[in-house]
Amino acid sequence: MKKKITIAIDAMGGENSPDKTIEGVSLFLKENTNNKDFHILLYGDETKINSRLKKFKISSNEVKVIHTNSIVSDDETPLTAIKNSKDTSMWKCINSQTVGETDISLSAGNTGVLLVISRMILKMMNKVSKPALAGLWPNEKGMNVVLDLGANIECNENNLVDFAELGSALYKSLYPNDKPRVSLLNVGSEEIKGTDLLKKTFKKLENLSNENNFLFNGYIEGNQIMKGDSNVIITDGFTGNVALKTAEGTAKFITDNLKKSLNYISLLFSFFSLQNFKKKLDPRKYNGAIFLGLNGPVVKSHGSTDALGFYYSIDLCYKIIKGNLMTEIKNNLNHLESE
Amino acid sequence: MKKKITIAIDAMGGENSPDKTIEGVSLFLKENTNNKDFHILLYGDETKINSRLKKFKISSNEVKVIHTNSIVSDDETPLTAIKNSKDTSMWKCINSQTVGETDISLSAGNTGVLLVISRMILKMMNKVSKPALAGLWPNEKGMNVVLDLGANIECNENNLVDFAELGSALYKSLYPNDKPRVSLLNVGSEEIKGTDLLKKTFKKLENLSNENNFLFNGYIEGNQIMKGDSNVIITDGFTGNVALKTAEGTAKFITDNLKKSLNYISLLFSFFSLQNFKKKLDPRKYNGAIFLGLNGPVVKSHGSTDALGFYYSIDLCYKIIKGNLMTEIKNNLNHLESE
Numbered sequence: 001m002k003k004k005i006t007i008a009i010d011a012m013g014g015e016n017s018p019d020k021t022i023e024g025v026s027l028f029l030k031e032n033t034n035n036k037d038f039h040i041l042l043y044g045d046e047t048k049i050n051s052r053l054k055k056f057k058i059s060s061n062e063v064k065v066i067h068t069n070s071i072v073s074d075d076e077t078p079l080t081a082i083k084n085s086k087d088t089s090m091w092k093c094i095n096s097q098t099v100g101e102t103d104i105s106l107s108a109g110n111t112g113v114l115l116v117i118s119r120m121i122l123k124m125m126n127k128v129s130k131p132a133l134a135g136l137w138p139n140e141k142g143m144n145v146v147l148d149l150g151a152n153i154e155c156n157e158n159n160l161v162d163f164a165e166l167g168s169a170l171y172k173s174l175y176p177n178d179k180p181r182v183s184l185l186n187v188g189s190e191e192i193k194g195t196d197l198l199k200k201t202f203k204k205l206e207n208l209s210n211e212n213n214f215l216f217n218g219y220i221e222g223n224q225i226m227k228g229d230s231n232v233i234i235t236d237g238f239t240g241n242v243a244l245k246t247a248e249g250t251a252k253f254i255t256d257n258l259k260k261s262l263n264y265i266s267l268l269f270s271f272f273s274l275q276n277f278k279k280k281l282d283p284r285k286y287n288g289a290i291f292l293g294l295n296g297p298v299v300k301s302h303g304s305t306d307a308l309g310f311y312y313s314i315d316l317c318y319k320i321i322k323g324n325l326m327t328e329i330k331n332n333l334n335h336l337e338s339e
Numbered sequence: 340m341k342k343k344i345t346i347a348i349d350a351m352g353g354e355n356s357p358d359k360t361i362e363g364v365s366l367f368l369k370e371n372t373n374n375k376d377f378h379i380l381l382y383g384d385e386t387k388i389n390s391r392l393k394k395f396k397i398s399s400n401e402v403k404v405i406h407t408n409s410i411v412s413d414d415e416t417p418l419t420a421i422k423n424s425k426d427t428s429m430w431k432c433i434n435s436q437t438v439g440e441t442d443i444s445l446s447a448g449n450t451g452v453l454l455v456i457s458r459m460i461l462k463m464m465n466k467v468s469k470p471a472l473a474g475l476w477p478n479e480k481g482m483n484v485v486l487d488l489g490a491n492i493e494c495n496e497n498n499l500v501d502f503a504e505l506g507s508a509l510y511k512s513l514y515p516n517d518k519p520r521v522s523l524l525n526v527g528s529e530e531i532k533g534t535d536l537l538k539k540t541f542k543k544l545e546n547l548s549n550e551n552n553f554l555f556n557g558y559i560e561g562n563q564i565m566k567g568d569s570n571v572i573i574t575d576g577f578t579g580n581v582a583l584k585t586a587e588g589t590a591k592f593i594t595d596n597l598k599k600s601l602n603y604i605s606l607l608f609s610f611f612s613l614q615n616f617k618k619k620l621d622p623r624k625y626n627g628a629i630f631l632g633l634n635g636p637v638v639k640s641h642g643s644t645d646a647l648g649f650y651y652s653i654d655l656c657y658k659i660i661k662g663n664l665m666t667e668i669k670n671n672l673n674h675l676e677s678e
Contacts, residue, residue, distance in 0.1 A: 138592075139592075140592065140595075150526050153526060153533065153534055154534060185581060187489050187492060187576070187577055187580040187581065194492065194577075195492055195493060195577065221580075221581075221584045222580070222581040222582065222583065222584030222585035222586075222587070222588055223584040223585070223587045223588035223591070224584075224588065225585060225588055226588045226589065226591075226592040227588070235581075237526070238526055238533075238534065238578070239577070239578055239581050241526040241560075241561070242524060242526065242560075242561040242574075242578050242581065242582050243561065243581050243582065243585045244561065245560045245561030245562040245563075246561035246562070246564060246582045246585050246586050246589075247561075247585050247586070247588075247589040248561070248562045249561055249562035249563065249564055249565045249566070249586075250565065250585075250586040250589040250590055250593075251589055251593055252562070252565075253477075253478075253479065253565040254589075254590055254593050254594070254620065255593070256479070257616060257619060257620060258597070258616055261613065261615045261616035261619070262613075262616075274600065274601075276600045277596060277597055277600035277601075280596060280600070281593065281596060
């Protein structure tokens with residue numbers, strides 16, 4: 001019998017938790033009523049969680065609740081959190097992987113603390129120089145993986161090459177039939193463009209490019225991120241963070257202006273079209289950044305997302321474990337040695 | 340009598356030139372029929388320019404045409420262009436500033452060549468460590484200046500401080516009654532965030548902040564660029580270029596999806612609302628990046644813009660000279676010494 005996919009969820013992290021986390025779980029259970037290959041573990045305040053399980057009509061044999069006494073607050077720094085965090089929902093949710101109980105951990109709590117605690121508990125994989133935070137980004141043909149989104153604000157060429165292997169493994173776990181095309185973010189697409197660091201990384205990725213791990217697609221510029229010609233986009237955490245947030249800000253600016261421009265009549269007649277538009281670009285669909293390069297995957301949900309957004313991050317956890325993320329990562333890291 | 344504002348225009352650079360450049364001039368002349376404080380000089384192929392002047396009914400006393408024998412092509416590298424460029428429309432358009440004829444130069448031609456030629460001819464101002472390319476960026480309350488957009492992919496703290504002085508001077512030339520608020524682009528708004536370079540720059544900008552030159556507003560993240568709480572946003576040319584292009588790509592992605600989502604009926608009923616929306620966000624309005632830090636300003640129009648876009652870049656030239664850009668820059672650079 002195949003082992004079930006076991007997802008550890010920090011039920012307490014993020015705004016409006018555990019309401020939104022448990023509602024997110026109920027959405028996931030409804031979507032997967034005929035699907036029994038997974039198991040969900042909820043970490044947090046037992047009393048609060050149980051009352052929400054009741055509210056959302058989740059029976060006690062569908063999930064397992066593990067009581068913890070405290071939570072990591074949003075304004076806590078990694079330093080204080082480490083001292084005080086061993087009985088928090090976040091710590092136990094991640095620690096569950098080291099005792100072999102769970103395959104993946106999900107939290108909507110404090111990002112800084114989550115990254116530090118995850119690294120402390122799960123430890124970096126042998127062949128990885130730095131772990132990275134990868135995000136999903138919509139494009140014209142489907143979906144990109146972009147990394148690093150801010151875990152490492154300064155990177156060398158080995159870090160960027162590792163990101164290419166990690167990101168490609170993530171992409172393959174989500175789309176097992178695709179060969180990921182990797183691009184390096186730059187200020188121009190010609191080989192002479194960019195910093196020395198990017199030129200060195202370019203050479204290394206060119207040498208590593210193959211049919212089994214990833215195909216290197218060269219440089220791309222910011223305006224090509226959403227074109228869909230690349231599947232995995234590599235950059236340092238500073239640039240990736242600025243690019244992601246600039247895209248979020250631009251999207252907000254445009255949709256806010258669109259709302260202001262539409263009058264009552266036009267809203268009435270374009271209601272369904274606009275609903276489709278909104279649905280397609282709903283940022284909740286891409287909720288969940290994946291912390292890669294540790295001996296176990298950790299998914300960070302946006303703190304401010306709602307139950308639907310949290311549902312998508314549970315779904316992401318389920319999919320990447322079903323797609324054998326950790327095996328894909330190990331294969332890709334072996335490939336590194338061929339360089 | 341006050342000296343007229345004299346704008347030198349490379350009539351041949353960019354797609355569809357000189358058609359679009361001369362049509363852009365005709366739009367500018369129409370907008371300014373009661374305004375006689377400027378003079379326009381057109382550099383390029385006399386025969387071609389004259390035929391377009393006729394087509395757009397521009398009389399010969401409204402502009403002055405200076406014939407040049409060749410043009411800088413789009414695929415030329417700066418290296419070959421320097422050798423062969425002394426009789427091009429671009430070279431002569433910029434060189435006109437050194438003989439005191441003109442106040443500002445505008446071209447829609449090859450960006451790389453324009454930056455190199457401008458620097459060669461106009462030379463860097465004494466107190467400037469590196470010249471920068473600044474752009475206009477719409478925000479919720481009006482307009483930002485963002486720099487550097489790609490002239491310098493690696494910067495030190497003195498470069499970034501210079502950009503703050505140059506960008507504030509540009510902002511004041513456009514909005515003489517405003518006190519520019521300067522922000523530094525980072526991956527978080529707390530003081531502990533970011534690279535050592537940014538922390539050093541933060542300290543220097545904090546010390547320089549005053550009522551006369553600029554007020555330092557601290558760090559901002561990518562999603563705050565379009566919020567309108569800052570007027571001048573400082574970053575290195577690599578990050579600035581990626582941010583700008585990512586914003587362009589995101590805007591295109593969203594508006595393309597909006598078009599696809601709207602059906603015939605909703606388009607019909609929202610036509611005027613959508614026109615307003617389109618008009619407000621029209622990227623042609625922000626056409627024109629300003630090369631700052633040389634002994635004379637150079638404006639780069641998008642090569643692919645149309646006549647209306649080119650009109651906006653002429654208007655930008657006119658406004659920043661009317662707002663005494665070079666005096667503002669000199670004042671701000673003197674301020675540097677107070678640090």
